[in-house]
Amino acid sequence: MKEFRQGLRSPLGPLLPPASGRPDRFDSMELFDAQGLARDAVQDLCSEHLVPQAALEQHWPWARVRAEQEEQRLYGLMRRLSPEEYRRARALLGTHAAGSVRELSRQWDRLWMRFDFFESVADWPWCQVDGWWYPCPVCRWPMRAVRSGPLFDVRCEAHAPRGVHYRYTPGKGPGPGELTGTGKAAVPVTPLPASSDHLGVKRHVWRYGTLPVLLELQMRDELKGLPFLELEMWPGEQRPDEYDLHITVAVPGKRARHWRVDAKAWESVVALGKALSDRPVLRKGLTIVLPDHQHSERHFLAAQVRDRGVKVTTVSRLVKQVKAACGAPR
Numbered sequence: 001m002k003e004f005r006q007g008l009r010s011p012l013g014p015l016l017p018p019a020s021g022r023p024d025r026f027d028s029m030e031l032f033d034a035q036g037l038a039r040d041a042v043q044d045l046c047s048e049h050l051v052p053q054a055a056l057e058q059h060w061p062w063a064r065v066r067a068e069q070e071e072q073r074l075y076g077l078m079r080r081l082s083p084e085e086y087r088r089a090r091a092l093l094g095t096h097a098a099g100s101v102r103e104l105s106r107q108w109d110r111l112w113m114r115f116d117f118f119e120s121v122a123d124w125p126w127c128q129v130d131g132w133w134y135p136c137p138v139c140r141w142p143m144r145a146v147r148s149g150p151l152f153d154v155r156c157e158a159h160a161p162r163g164v165h166y167r168y169t170p171g172k173g174p175g176p177g178e179l180t181g182t183g184k185a186a187v188p189v190t191p192l193p194a195s196s197d198h199l200g201v202k203r204h205v206w207r208y209g210t211l212p213v214l215l216e217l218q219m220r221d222e223l224k225g226l227p228f229l230e231l232e233m234w235p236g237e238q239r240p241d242e243y244d245l246h247i248t249v250a251v252p253g254k255r256a257r258h259w260r261v262d263a264k265a266w267e268s269v270v271a272l273g274k275a276l277s278d279r280p281v282l283r284k285g286l287t288i289v290l291p292d293h294q295h296s297e298r299h300f301l302a303a304q305v306r307d308r309g310v311k312v313t314t315v316s317r318l319v320k321q322v323k324a325a326c327g328a329p330r
């Protein structure tokens with residue numbers, strides 16, 4: 001028991017059965033940060049796996065709510081919009097997930113305050129350093145600040161694998177200290193006051209709304225302008241859970257090719273596989289797209305959904321495939 005307790009304080013690998021063979025990043029997972037507080041990714045994993053323990057429920061009542069249900073609720077709310085407003089809301093989730101009330105209300109415009117998506121950054125101590133917060137340069141959502149001796153590690157939990165991480169050195173005066181990039185995608189970011197007039201979308205909206213939209217926007221941007229290509233984003237008229245991006249390549253003299261894409265940014269690919277295979281309806285011919293850093297987990301997910309006629313790939317792989325179909329140079 002003593003060893004087990006100690007084991008919970010370091011990466012989980014040594015505690016797991018060696019033959020589990022599940023590429024779920026559990027083995028490199030650390031449950032607690034340097035202060036001994038449960039890390040946010042743990043909350044996502046619990047929610048995605050529907051961890052039933054009473055102890056968890058006491059601290060995180062929403063851990064009982066399956067991530068799948070949160071995702072469905074989010075899209076259920078948005079599907080009540082007109083197709084045009086729905087597309088607008090989807091894009092805004094990706095591009096304006098956090099910021100000052102002034103900026104957010106201007107951007108969300110007619111859609112502002114029609115959802116209970118936002119919370120005050122002032123209520124989120126996990127992202128604050130000396131009264132400031134830093135938006136991730138990719139998703140704009142607050143980056144997590146973890147004390148490391150006299151300094152802080154500042155990083156986006158979703159985009160740290162892409163190199164979005166920084167080191168914060170406290171300043172001498174009342175202003176923000178110095179933020180130095182430590183990753184290859186750590187471009188300069190402006191500190192914002194952690195005040196009640198700065199808001200961010202709730203955590204589950206960020207994970208199941210903002211993150212997939214960013215993947216879809218990335219694919220759109222990388223494919224834009226290719227010959228024989230047609231792209232349709234977020235067709236609002238079709239049934240929920242069908243697809244978010246429809247790619248058609250029609251080269252003259254050849255049969256047209258179609259990709260109906262649904263991007264997913266779950267922390268756990270195992271839980272995602274379970275949720276997808278539990279779905280009564282899953283569109284045949286659907287392509288599930290994962291972030292590039294989950295590329296080693298795509299085979300596992302593919303095996304889970306193969307008999308439902310669903311394919312699995314990553315953003316870069318899909319872009320490459322579509323470019324090849326258009327006859328574009330790689």
Ligand SMILES: [Zn+2]
Pocket residue numbers: 136137138139140141156157158159164
């Ligand atoms: Zn981010």
